[in-house]
Amino acid sequence: MEWINALLAVPFIVGVAFFFLTHMKTASFSTALHVTGLGLMLICSLNVVAAVLENGRIETWNHWIYADSLSAVFVGLIGIVGTLAGVYSIGYMNTELKEGHIDYRSYVYYHAFLHLFFGSMLVAVTTNNVILMWVAIELTTLTSAFLVGIYGHRTSLEAAWKYIIICSVGVAFGLYGTILTFSNANAVLHDSSQAIFWSVINGQAANLNPHLMYLAFAFIVVGFGTKCGLFPMHTWLPDAHSEAPSPASAVLSAVLLNCAMLIVLRYFILTAKAVGFDYPQALLLVFGLLSTGVSSFFIIMQHDIKRKLAYHSIENMGLISFAFGLGGPIGMFAGLLHTITHSLAKALLFCASGNILLKYRSRDIYYVSGMWKVMPWTAVLFAGGALALGGVPPFGMFVSEFAIVVAGITAGKTWWVIFCLIFLTIALSGLTIMLLKTVLGKPTEGVEAGEGSRLSVTVIAVYLLLLFAIGIYIADPLSQLLQNSVGIILGQDNVSFGDMLLLPWQTLQ
Template sequence: MGIVVILGIPVALAAAALLIKRQRVFGMLNCAGYLAVLCASILLLRQTVLSGNVALLGNFIYLDVLSAFFILVISVVAFSVALYSVGYIRHDIAEGKLSESKARVYYALFNLFCCSMFVVPAVNNLGILWVAIEMTTLVSAFLVGFYNSKESVEAAWKYIIICSVGIIFALLGTILFAYAFSLSAGVKSLNWSAITAGAARMDATILKVAFIFVLVGYGTKAGLAPMHTWLPDAHSQAIAPISALLSGVLLKTAIYAILRFGMILIKGAGFAYFSHLMLLLGVLSLAISCGFVLVQKDLKRLLAYSSIEHVGIIAIGFGVGSPLAIAGAALHILNHAAVKSMMFFGAGSIVSVYKRHSMNTIRGVISVLPFTGIMVLLGCFALTGFPPFSLFVSEIMIIIAAFTSGSYLLAGALLAGLSIIFGAFIFHFGKMLFGNLPKGMARRAEPLSAKIAFLFLFVPVCALGPVMFFIKKDVVWIARMLFQH
């Protein structure tokens, strides 16, 4: 039942956005709607953990723990974005950057974008999953090019073209998977529940070829190097709340798709092949993002490259593949979504006050925006994996798993990459937060909704460590719940 609420509310809100004229009223309604979605997704996760998979509409909608987990991640970020949007859009209207009617279009697109992302983990049919992922690209392209400046139109064009081509290869892979299944089982189906069940008898060669196509296709959308070229442009040009959604959860929905196909591949063709591919792309993403983070001059591009880094870490986690690493990677998905949204909110507020992206000219944030400044400082430590925060826990889980599985070189590379990025982040953010205040800048008021959004996201950023003491299960249990094998 919960899933109907989760899919229905964004659609209803999208329609309401166009009908309700008063921004204030709709902003509140939007937040209330996403709070309901958040509650429903928590209940859904609970239901799948306690009483098994949920099926609806004759198996058209089919959820296991993994799907429910991704829905939870999406709804956490979506709720915080709904909160943050209230203040941000009001500020943009006051500044004259957006008209009232354009703000309504923004809310409608935002809701459609969220809805298409919720569909991805909910459906059983791999063809519909493909359609949903393509829909996320098409809807969010408008949100990337929303300000209609030269840069944003260029970014939106690159985004839509590169991701559409990538995703066509994913469709090719999907068809090959369906073909391999129809060869072995004698019946046609595109449902992952059926294909995963019959995976052991499928032709390994076809599966291997098909997975390459899928990985290139959805890997483009996930921002794995070397298919990541659209990502820094799109993330830096999108409206700030949408940057958070793109980076926090859009990339993760593509990872979800890769995992679904990966589970079929592992059953049909063994783990080694999957592991090698994921590790290769993961390490490559980490290495490339290290280089670009060091020399970066643009605040939002810096955060975008950090997303590539974290997607790389997640890929490495799944590539290592021991229960500890899988649990670490899964938790990292949630942690990164929360922290990165927080950082993009911070960057959005900073950019809208300073009116520029370049990190060389932004100084003294902490005295202009004290609350945002402190949150960004904490977020910066959290993002680079500093001890008390959740990302430290999930990263250390992956590193320990890499050591215990004997891949010392991999663990070394991971540590080296993380320390380079830590240094670069502290350097960049230290200057921005504490430097001398530029002339003419004074302390600004910060909207209440943004403060609530920061505090809400800060809970999962801190909570993982303490929560681990209360859950009486170990990581093996988490990994087994998420991937039933």
């Protein structure tokens, strides 16, 4: 319990502390506070995950805080992916400050809101209060909007306002779904003080009014699906992800979208118990395939590297939704694993795009050229990340996409899977075009050869190594966490996948 209390407190304390550093003229104090906050967040998050693995769940603050295996997956992602992106921020934002692209006040505000952003996401994935879930998701919008508009340019401010307006309107639909669920639970429990807790509602979910849950889940998917970036509520995402500083883009894409998806999963569990699995799975299946399909065509039309990656976020969140929509143990496992692998791949590529932007001062694939000569380490890592994102073996995303195919065939939805694979092939062609134009070719004139900081290259390499490791072997703690999470989603105590998801090289000892 002490670890989860510290985990929720540290980011907010560190974030508020940054506001007292605006009068200082040196970045050293800010960097020290930033590193301290990141280190504590990582330590606390890993200990929370370990505690959940050992005890099954953590419940504290009079039921307000609740962390089960499903929560632990997302806590771990925030801790690991967020910390690495935060470490990458050190070199990136110091360079932006040194070159005059931001002033010192903006530099401090960036770090303040980054840690407040971490805190709001951690609350969203660990709270047991359904109203606080909505509040925390709305808070993630407000804190991250400052990151999107940190440069103060017309385009970045426009993206920030667009982000706030679209997500706030969208999440308002999520509030309708939340209130419908609360009132439904209150009618069953006859105790409003208990009807706000997800774990209590889950215990009585089979007794909920099915007609209200049909409507509530539709609102939830539209509302929180907006924050996930699902089509057609995705329009804020390409602008926000492309205009934010690259490490902030990494956190937005790799972590924030997942937090909203967890909320959708929480209500998926309640709805499935009330009305059966067919309805919630059908909604996620349709929204998922539409998101993957529409985004794949936008991907091949984009010239802006970060904007192209943003559409890949829509594509992969659609693929995650599609996996959950396929259902069954394998579909749920595939969706959760793809959540993890997509987070690592997208964080890698956004951080690598930061190195590219600092070197070329452009995001245009028709200007950025010859990376293999200008910045060879970044070029190799960028290419590796793109291949991983494209689902090329032996990286982790191949394993999760392979599992999605298995889930679809097992569920008898072969044609759905075929269309999905066609869309993924189109998206892969967009990645291939980007690699051919940026990594290969003649180096851009006037661009001096040389890598970014060693720290930034190391962070990107760690992301790639993690993707490679998951593709080769899923460690027992992660496997157990995913298996327990699937059991929570399906309402089953013992979930087994057998050997259906083992790839040839994963059977080697």
